[in-house]
Amino acid sequence: MFLEQRARSFAVHxxxxxxxxxxxxxxxxxxxxxxxxxNAIFGSPLSPPxxxxxxxxxYAKVFRASHIFVYFENSLIVTIVSMGxxxxxxxxxxxxxxxxxxxxxxxxxLFLSIGIxxxxxxxxxxxxxxxRTAGLNDTLTALIxxxxxQGLPMAIFILSEFIQQIPKDLRxxxxxxxxxETRIFFEVIAPLLRPAIATVAVFTIVPIWNDLWxxxxxxxxxxxxxxxxxxxxxxxxxxxxxxxxxxxxxxxILPVVVIYVIFSRQLIAGLTSxxxx
Amino acid sequence: xxxxxxxxxxxxxxxxLIGLLALFLxxxxxxxxxxxxxxxxxxxxxATFTGESGGGVHFVGLANFRTLLTDALWSAPFWNALKNxxxxxxxxxxxxxxxxxxxxxLLSLPGLKLKGFYRTVFFLPTMxxxxxxxxxxxxxxxxxxxxxxxxxxxxGLGSWFAPWLGLESTALVTLALMSVWQFVGIPxxxxxxxxxxxxxxxxxxxxxxxxxxxxxxxxxxxxLVLPTIGLVSVLTFVGNFNAFDLIYSxxxxxxxxxxxxxxxxxxxxxxxxxNQLQLGNPTxxxxxxxxxxxxxxVGVCLYLFVVQRRxxxxxx
Numbered sequence: 001m002f003l004e005q006r007a008r009s010f011a012v013h014x015x016x017x018x019x020x021x022x023x024x025x026x027x028x029x030x031x032x033x034x035x036x037x038x039n040a041i042f043g044s045p046l047s048p049p050x051x052x053x054x055x056x057x058x059y060a061k062v063f064r065a066s067h068i069f070v071y072f073e074n075s076l077i078v079t080i081v082s083m084g085x086x087x088x089x090x091x092x093x094x095x096x097x098x099x100x101x102x103x104x105x106x107x108x109x110l111f112l113s114i115g116i117x118x119x120x121x122x123x124x125x126x127x128x129x130x131x132r133t134a135g136l137n138d139t140l141t142a143l144i145x146x147x148x149x150q151g152l153p154m155a156i157f158i159l160s161e162f163i164q165q166i167p168k169d170l171r172x173x174x175x176x177x178x179x180x181e182t183r184i185f186f187e188v189i190a191p192l193l194r195p196a197i198a199t200v201a202v203f204t205i206v207p208i209w210n211d212l213w214x215x216x217x218x219x220x221x222x223x224x225x226x227x228x229x230x231x232x233x234x235x236x237x238x239x240x241x242x243x244x245x246x247x248x249x250x251x252x253i254l255p256v257v258v259i260y261v262i263f264s265r266q267l268i269a270g271l272t273s274x275x276x277x
Numbered sequence: 278x279x280x281x282x283x284x285x286x287x288x289x290x291x292x293x294l295i296g297l298l299a300l301f302l303x304x305x306x307x308x309x310x311x312x313x314x315x316x317x318x319x320x321x322x323x324a325t326f327t328g329e330s331g332g333g334v335h336f337v338g339l340a341n342f343r344t345l346l347t348d349a350l351w352s353a354p355f356w357n358a359l360k361n362x363x364x365x366x367x368x369x370x371x372x373x374x375x376x377x378x379x380x381x382x383l384l385s386l387p388g389l390k391l392k393g394f395y396r397t398v399f400f401l402p403t404m405x406x407x408x409x410x411x412x413x414x415x416x417x418x419x420x421x422x423x424x425x426x427x428x429x430x431x432x433g434l435g436s437w438f439a440p441w442l443g444l445e446s447t448a449l450v451t452l453a454l455m456s457v458w459q460f461v462g463i464p465x466x467x468x469x470x471x472x473x474x475x476x477x478x479x480x481x482x483x484x485x486x487x488x489x490x491x492x493x494x495x496x497x498x499x500x501l502v503l504p505t506i507g508l509v510s511v512l513t514f515v516g517n518f519n520a521f522d523l524i525y526s527x528x529x530x531x532x533x534x535x536x537x538x539x540x541x542x543x544x545x546x547x548x549x550x551x552n553q554l555q556l557g558n559p560t561x562x563x564x565x566x567x568x569x570x571x572x573x574x575v576g577v578c579l580y581l582f583v584v585q586r587r588x589x590x591x592x593x
Contacts, residue, residue: 008490012383013391019380020398022458027401029424030413045424089304096301100294112305115313117511117577119519121542122566123316125323125549125559130316149312152305181297210406212522217550232408232526245416252409260404264397268466 027253034058034246041242058247062234065244067222068251071230075209078140078226082147083204089148090155090200091193095185097156098163099171109160115153120146124217131218142218143226147211151204158203162196163189198263199270209256227252317570323563334560341564351561357536358544359572361449365540366517368453369460374509376457377464382494384465385472396469403462411526414455418442442527445537452538456523460516464509471505472498504585511580518573521546541569 032048033041040053049055062068097109120127127146128137136142166189174184215229225233231252238244260267289297324341326334345351380399384392402410418425418441426438441451475498483493521542524532530552532539547555549562 012386012389016380016383016391016395020395023398023402026413026417026458027405029417042422045422045427085304089308092301093305096298100298102294102298108302108306111314112309115309117515118317118570118573119515120313120316121519121521122570122573123313123320125563125566126316126319127312129319129323129559130312145308145312149309152309153313156305182300185301206404210408212406212408212525216525228406228408231406235408235412235526236529242416242422245412249409249412253405256404256406257401260401261397264400265393268396268400 027257030246031250031253034243034250038243041246055243056247058241058243058245059251061238061241061244062247062251065238066230066234066248067225068227068230068234068248070223071225071227074140074224075227078143078147079205079208082144082151082208083201085144085148086151086155086204087197087200090152091159091190092185093152094156094159094163095189098160112156113153115150116157120150121213124213128217137218138220138224140224143214146214146218147204147208151208154203155200158200159193159196162193166192196270198266202267202270320563321567321570323560324567327560328558341561342568345561345564345568354536354539354544355565355568358539358541361538362518362520362540364449365453365456365520366514368450369457369513369517370510372454373457373461373513374464374506377461377509378468378499378506380461380465381468381472382498384469385498386490396466399465400462402459405459407456407459407522408526410455410459411523414458415442415527418451443534445534448528448534448538452524452527455527456520460513463512464506467509468502468505471502475501507580507584511577511584514576514580515573518569518576541565541572545569 029045033045035049035055036053037055037057040047040049040055044053047053093112097105097112131137131142136145170188170192171184174188179188209226210228211226212228212232215224215226219225219229222230231248234248235245238248323334325336325338327337327341328334345355383389384395416422416424420426420438420440426435429435429438439447441447479497479501480493483497488496518541520540524538524540524543525546528538528543530543530547530550531554532543545562545565548565549557549559551557
């Protein structure tokens with residue numbers, strides 16, 4: 001019995017480790033080879049860089065030939081501003097929808113949830129027309145507005161479920177004391193939403209940071225490209241220069257991996273907690 | 278005892294309630310309507326117009342759709358893209374979701390060590406940009422680098438290697454499997470969460486009755502997470518019929534070789550934005566987007582009215 005259990009546990013771990021290798025292998029391979037000289041990349045792709053094969057020539061090329069820092073800055077601005085406003089507006093709307101009963105509140109909630117399933121991408125033709133008319137074409141503002149509209153439905157859905165779990169007594173007590181509604185939201189409810197923020201952030205940040213479509217459609221100059229589009233164009237241009245390509249890929253991978261590993265506990269807790277059953 | 282508080286809200290003067298609603302709901306409703314719902318409707322409207330040489334547009338009713346579905350110049354690439362998209366989706370359903378379920382099942386085994394490590398690793402590719410994943414696999418599968426060939430040779434399957442991404446017969450399947458590799462974390466995580474929500478009493482009762490872990494999973498746990506599998510399927514459907522980034526990064530807007538990997542997303546982009554072979558055509562692009570919208574709508578409605586209605590939701 002005991003032996004059988006050991007054998008089974010061993011088999012389970014063997015499967016899980018094999019899949020881990022499949023999930024990590026390609027990423028490790030790219031990052032590892034980005035630190036190697038060209039002949040080592042082709043000569044011994046599977047060995048890590050050592051003192052004779054170590055080289056940063058790819059990175060030097062990326063820094064010289066692309067506006068990688070501008071792209072990073074743009075991505076940071078777009079992601080942070082969009083996420084902040086999605087959280088703020090989303091929490092306010094979720095609060096109003098779950099707290100105040102009014103005619104049409106169910107219809108409004110349904111209207112706001114259309115965007116969970118229907119991708120905003122399908123409206124791109126009209127979005128581009130609108131942005132051109134408004135003079136916002138090729139600006140980060142255009143991206144931010146689209147990403148807020150894209151992120152709100154899911155944020156409102158998750159935050160509404162969360163707000164409904166907050167005990168009613170809290171706001172009731174405040175109301176009896178005559179505290180105005182706006183202060184109840186900003187001073188009593190908003191601080192309690194902190195645990196839900198991780199979940200909302202996952203659903204907001206990742207698609208924005210990784211998006212290729214809207215930067216491709218809405219931005220045309222180097223000064224407004226985001227990291228995903230910038231790297232994509234750089235890769236297309238230097239596809240035969242393996243050092244640069246591997247370095248550019250690694251520079252796009254590493255920040256995401258570092259942030260992910262730091263926050264993975266909260267992130268997975270957010271993903272697996274009640275909100276998305 | 279009377280509840281005093283809901284009355285505070287109920288008795289609020291109407292003007293005050295409207296003011297509060299405008300304050301709290303205003304920003305969301307405004308931005309969402311202006312940049313999500315309105316563009317969708319405007320796109321559908323634009324699909325019933327056609328461009329003039331002078332830059333204006335005039336109303337043509339459903340002529341664009343007739344062109345798209347019947348004119349050989351348009352319909353051949355459209356049906357090709359739709360067919361490829363169906364294959365793309367079928368591969369995800371057949372490979373991504375079973376692997377996701379299996380991994381979730383293993384992770385939810387009681388007393389498993391290193392659970393957190395595995396979870397983190399399995400979900401990592403999902404966090405990366407599709408562009409990065411596409412290019413990385415492109416390099417790995419490239420005959421120039423020879424990593425994939427070397428790996429196959431090491432296990433004695435060297436003769437199986439072919440430049441899969443470059444062949445008409447295998448490009449689409451290879452791209453779909455790259456996408457599966459990246460997104461398997463989503464079904465895994467959602468099903469894992471659903472499995473954790475199953476009360477221990479149910480599983481314990483089955484164990485007392487002498488069922489092994491394997492049978493407990495298939496007879497007790499799996500039926501209970503069917504609603505989540507339904508949700509995963511509809512999310513996969515929407516994601517696949519809206520996919521673009523991967524094919525564009527690896528194969529470019531022309532989705533080669535010879536359009537073998539063309540799906541609706543790349544077809545829409547080419548139609549709307551133009552490419553080496555043709556000028557962009559916003560009104561036909563709008564028509565393609567409208568057709569994509571209805572395809573996604575059919576999928577979502579099937580889920581909402583057939584799958585979700587039929588399945589009993591278990592709440593614990």
